[in-house]
Amino acid sequence: MTDGHTTGGVRGPVDDGEVAGFWAALGLPGAVDLHVHFMPEQVLRKVWSYFDRVQLHGEPRWPVAYRLGQDDRIGRLDDLGVRRFGALAYAHRPGMAAWLNRWAADLAAAVPAVLHCATFHSEPDADAYVAAALASGAQLFKVHLQVGGFDPRDPQLRPVWARLAAAGVPVIVHAGSGPEPGAFTGPEVFGGVLAAHPELTAIIAHMGMPEYGAFLELALRHPNVHLDTTMVFTDFVERFAPYPRALVSRLAEHADRIVLGSDFPNIPYRYAHQIDALARLGLGVDWLRAVCWDNPSRLLAAVRT
Numbered sequence: 001m002t003d004g005h006t007t008g009g010v011r012g013p014v015d016d017g018e019v020a021g022f023w024a025a026l027g028l029p030g031a032v033d034l035h036v037h038f039m040p041e042q043v044l045r046k047v048w049s050y051f052d053r054v055q056l057h058g059e060p061r062w063p064v065a066y067r068l069g070q071d072d073r074i075g076r077l078d079d080l081g082v083r084r085f086g087a088l089a090y091a092h093r094p095g096m097a098a099w100l101n102r103w104a105a106d107l108a109a110a111v112p113a114v115l116h117c118a119t120f121h122s123e124p125d126a127d128a129y130v131a132a133a134l135a136s137g138a139q140l141f142k143v144h145l146q147v148g149g150f151d152p153r154d155p156q157l158r159p160v161w162a163r164l165a166a167a168g169v170p171v172i173v174h175a176g177s178g179p180e181p182g183a184f185t186g187p188e189v190f191g192g193v194l195a196a197h198p199e200l201t202a203i204i205a206h207m208g209m210p211e212y213g214a215f216l217e218l219a220l221r222h223p224n225v226h227l228d229t230t231m232v233f234t235d236f237v238e239r240f241a242p243y244p245r246a247l248v249s250r251l252a253e254h255a256d257r258i259v260l261g262s263d264f265p266n267i268p269y270r271y272a273h274q275i276d277a278l279a280r281l282g283l284g285v286d287w288l289r290a291v292c293w294d295n296p297s298r299l300l301a302a303v304r305t
């Protein structure tokens with residue numbers, strides 16, 4: 001592991017104990033990490049057992065680094081100086097999103113740092129429970145097209161996308177074909193949603209891994225589409241889906257479109273490594289401030305519910 005990369009005179013954190021100091025060195029009060037997962041215990045255990053079984057390009061293990069109880073995970077994010085964070089859950093089948101949304105609303109009500117998050121699947125009551133979630137103050141949505149296995153262009157989801165676009169509520173979409181492709185992953189499918197809802201505030205998870213270039217182009221064609229850094233640029237992902245060096249300068253040009261994401265707690269390395277991997281890009285302190293604080297804060301402030 002090569003850690004502690006300096007950009008603009010600030011050195012990336014070499015371990016989790018240095019992350020809070022890194023934000024301070026940037027002149028930030030901390031970070032806003034939209035792509036963090038919290039789920040009901042039984043759902044999270046299933047996700048962890050999936051990662052325990054995963055075989056990835058000869059990589060036998062995906063050892064989840066933060067396999068802790070919920071209170072300890074919240075405490076760890078606080079120690080890392082993450083001031084606001086997502087509590088993303090997603091449905092792998094119909095019939096569970098409304099329940100996940102009620103659980104997430106309760107968590108956000110109990111813990112001030114937790115953003116009020118929600119999800120949906122393709123099902124007849126999706127518009128009704130999305131409307132209910134928005135009415136109760138949902139600030140951030142997540143859908144996972146590979147795990148969910150549904151077509152986001154399904155006509156019954158048109159009112160849902162329209163509702164989210166009108167509310168200016170960001171929706172994180174796992175739309176890329178990595179680490180595993182699905183029937184509805186890839187830039188063309190989600191591009192169809194954006195063609196119909198060009199004002200949607202969408203955040204492409206993992207910067208669209210591995211279709212980085214196509215998702216960057218898609219984002220730049222739509223004023224409210226962003227890309228999250230989740231797992232990208234880390235040594236782990238660079239081994240099987242390296243970010244093209246030729247695109248890095250475009251990330252500098254479009255700093256306002258990139259937001260911090262980590263996938264905490266389901267990551268096979270320390271949180272500090274994701275942050276140092278961003279420093280390693282060498283794009284300077286203004287870029288890091290925009291990505292880790294200004295951009296996600298701006299998206300949350302723009303919510304009209």
Ligand SMILES: [Zn+2]
Pocket residue numbers: 035037230263
């Ligand atoms: Zn995730």
